Amino acid sequence: MKKLLSFLFLLTFLASAQENSAPAEEAEKQTTQLRYITELEALTSQQKRQYFIHYKEAERFFNQKRIFECLHELHSLDLIYDGNPASLNLQGACYVEFRNFDKARKIFAKALSSNPGNFNIRFNIAEIDFVTKDYSKSLKQFQDLIQEAEAVNHSSSMLPLIKFKIQLCMLKTGDMEGAEQMMEGSDFLDDTPFFYYGNAALEYHADRGIKAEVWLARAGRIFKNTKITAPWQDTLIEFGYIKSFYGGDLEVETISPTGE
Numbered sequence: 693m694k695k696l697l698s699f700l701f702l703l704t705f706l707a708s709a710q711e712n713s714a715p716a717e718e719a720e721k722q723t724t725q726l727r728y729i730t731e732l733e734a735l736t737s738q739q740k741r742q743y744f745i746h747y748k749e750a751e752r753f754f755n756q757k758r759i760f761e762c763l764h765e766l767h768s769l770d771l772i773y774d775g776n777p778a779s780l781n782l783q784g785a786c787y788v789e790f791r792n793f794d795k796a797r798k799i800f801a802k803a804l805s806s807n808p809g810n811f812n813i814r815f816n817i818a819e820i821d822f823v824t825k826d827y828s829k830s831l832k833q834f835q836d837l838i839q840e841a842e843a844v845n846h847s848s849s850m851l852p853l854i855k856f857k858i859q860l861c862m863l864k865t866g867d868m869e870g871a872e873q874m875m876e877g878s879d880f881l882d883d884t885p886f887f888y889y890g891n892a893a894l895e896y897h898a899d900r901g902i903k904a905e906v907w908l909a910r911a912g913r914i915f916k917n918t919k920i921t922a923p924w925q926d927t928l929i930e931f932g933y934i935k936s937f938y939g940g941d942l943e944v945e946t947i948s949p950t951g952e
Contacts, residue, residue: 781810784816827860
């Protein structure tokens with residue numbers, strides 16, 4: 693069980709936080725992380741067992757969109773220990789699902805203070821700015837994430853989606869040239885839908901909706917698993933280029949504590 697807990701707290705969350713930082717910033721992060729890791733390790737065996745059970749249940753409920761049940765598990769978890777940035781990140785994601793962005797921001801800020809520079813938390817903060825249409829601010833944050841990830845060869849599966857969001861932000865801020873340049877190096881051989889959705893976005897921006905839908909149809913034929921295309925589809929819905937089948941706004945895309 694101890695090895696399993698170490699995997700949960702260290703591998704799935706901390707590994708996603710490796711950033712390109714100045715030595716002083718890196719030292720600060722390591723000191724902060726060491727504190728809450730030490731506090732978690734100081735729990736009794738029974739507390740660790742219960743903590744692990746509640747955390748896994750919270751993740752399961754969140755992935756099933758059972759948000760109230762997820763929050764209930766997180767409350768039970770916080771009664772044991774409330775300083776883990778991974779659980780705070782998950783809690784913030786719950787309030788994003790409710791579209792309570794003010795509360796989500798506060799929770800993410802607390803999580804980030806516990807784990808400075810964490811990739812997942814910073815993505816979620818940038819995503820709030822994206823869905824609240826602060827595209828200039830969101831653009832800067834997404835660009836920082838991409839640059840830092842490339843500098844340290846970060847392999848997050850979210851990077852292509854972040855590039856897509858950067859492209860959309862560029863379209864909204866009037867940088868058409870930059871938006872087109874985002875497509876450079878991308879083609880139909882990519883293992884993500886970026887090539888198709890990026891081209892669709894350019895067509896939508898040019899008021900060529902029929903051509904955009906052709907690109908989306910191609911993406912659907914290539915990537916038959918809707919779990920792959922859902923975040924990209926949801927982004928276009930949130931952005932306003934296509935309408936939700938259910939009407940109204942859709943939930944924002946948030947990175948799970950495991951970076952998936």
